[in-house]
């Protein structure tokens with residue numbers, strides 16, 4: 084195999100004035116930088132980033148979101164000021180975490196154009212427009228260099244492009260004319276697949292290793308993990324997360340079941356132990372998500388942290404975090420590599436946060452838990468055909484970072500009216516904590532909700548102290564099942580393919596999932612057809628629908644609103660109405676369908692549970708004990724009335740610096756970007772962004788100056804405008 088030569092150019096604009104021993108790293112580059120940074124900080128293995136650069140999504144391949152830079156510290160952080168902004172000129176919001184190499188910042192716009200900015204000034208160097216607008220999440224790009232050849236890998240819809248890092252021009256010898264099509268090589272008809280890279284791939288030597296987002300329902304694509312040659316785009320290896328007959332894990336499925344199923348995909352990104360050559364791949368649930376009647380068994384390697392040999396894709400070990408998932412408990416963030424202390428031993432560990440609010444801390448080489456995990460019994464399902472797992476793994480430590488069981492005394496106290504409403508609604512639900520199966524007769528509380536606990540922003544770790552920083556949502560959602568419609572009406576098709584998200588009554592769960600009430604009057608038929616065919620952002624494409632079926636759905640959405648009873652979130656399931664006929668789909672249909680992601684909100688739109696609604700937590704992974712936990716985020720109108728900080732829903736992660744600062748935006752409503760004291764959880768500095776910073780920031784140095792940059796895109800607060808602006812802060816010159 085070709086060995087990459089990283090030594091000829093220094094991609095890290097390090098400056099010894101920034102961190103005293105930084106000069107040690109100067110002659111090293113991508114691969115070696117991690118080693119030298121470890122020599123500085125005393126960590127046992129190649130974990131920490133070099134000073135100056137932020138060359139990999141997540142700060143470094145170990146996904147630590149840690150920087151050794153110390154120019155900005157506790158004493159001067161209050162003087163931080165805007166150094167530059169770059170407005171993409173687009174709206175829609177974004178989740179990008181930029182990377183910075185050699186003084187150049189590589190990132191994306193909300194419509195997924197790849198861009199390169201001068202990282203010191205924010206001036207655009209190039210922009211790559213593939214001629215297709217991407218929608219929804221695209222969290223960044225991947226950088227690779229060998230000798231004086233450097234490439235940026237950028238995803239748009241199903242394509243992964245290799246761009247010349249200097250110009251942004253596609254490298255035509257890569258894949259087909261500069262790109263590979265991720266729908267190919269899955270062992271299924273490519274035209275029927277929906278795969279998008281929402282989190283960037285990770286580079287190991289001359290391989291780019293990728294997962295991808297797939298659908299959540301019937302007909303979803305399989306979640307194969309794949310490695311491509313960075314030069315040619317040739318497929319080098321595949322790890323099938325849905326094992327075929329005879330492969331390890333196949334006995335956790337009914338024979339042949341995986342052929343008709345999809346998912347178990349890695350959408351959140353991966354971590355890489357460069358020195359060991361191991362890539363750590365967190366996977367999501369099987370699709371369809373919520374009814375597992377066709378997949379009795381534990382369903383390996385879904386909902387698992389899988390350790391693969393990065394060079395070959397051979398599985399080394401796996402750890403399943405949810406057995407036979409029927410709650411959509413995808414592993415939502417890349418794991419974080421660190422070294423923990425146990426007595427006198429230093430143990431290389433991997434920490435995985437979860438949507439249900441746990442941190443699993445495992446031995447990086449063996450996958451063994453470093454805190455005991457108790458296989459705990461949970462109730463069976465009453466839904467015909469559903470066989471739940473008898474037990475689920477519950478870590479004894481650390482304690483969960485989100486509340487686990489909603490009880491009547493935990494409902495909102497915001498106003499007496501809101502409380503009374505919440506009590507009456509709550510009485511209708513089943514609320515018994517984690518892993519209670521969904522039912523046909525009433526809604527079940529999911530707490531923390533479908534969006535975590537932890538989410539895609541990831542967690543930060545200070546490799547010197549072993550303290551992990553993780554932000555969390557802490558609100559309740561509900562969900563339920565209903566018999567899948569029989570018959571072939573357009574409404575039956577809608578209920579099967581669309582209602583899980585948009586709801587039986589088309590009301591959706593705004594702002595994450597739009598209401599479709601009256602959409603046929605707002606959007607022309609060709610736009611509706613396009614969205615249904617190609618998907619949009621979080622909405623999957625529907626390649627399995629025939630032209631007639633799509634037309635029937637469009638006609639269904641165009642039916643005058645009275646024909647379609649709108650049901651408020653949390654309300655009853657809508658009845659059968661005016662059915663234009665729809666031809667049958669080829670995809671196998673589940674017997675039961677999910678009736679919608681419903682946030683448990685009070686009539687004024689605030690969470691119907693008591694605060695905190697969002698938190699930031701510091702957990703010592705040596706001991707499993709919390710250093711601190713604080714509410715994260717405010718509703719400006721509540722804060723103005725003197726309501727103590729409630730915390731709010733938050734999306735986007737933290738970063739931590741060697742000078743003891745944790746930077747995080749993430750909050751949906753207050754648009755603030757904050758610096759916390761890593762030791763105490765105290766807010767030391769905050770700035771208001773043009774839109775909320777629902778993304779993970781990055782920090783880097785150019786020419787002796789440390790910057791912290793965050794994308795501000797917003798769009799998650801009800802009624803709020805969205806944009807797409809990069810905002811970089813630094814100490815005034």
Ligand code: HEC
Nearest residue numbers: 218219580581584595596597614615619620621622623636
């Ligand atoms: C997994 C959840 C999910 C499923 C399933 C889903 N959608 Fe969506 N849908 C969304 C989300 C999220 C958006 C907003 C996407 C964006 O704008 O980025 C959306 C947007 C739309 C829009 C555009 C709304 C607007 O305001 O322009 C239409 C129309 C739509 N969906 C119809 C459908 C139909 C019809 C189906 C079934 C074939 C379906 N959706 C299935 C989540 C879903």
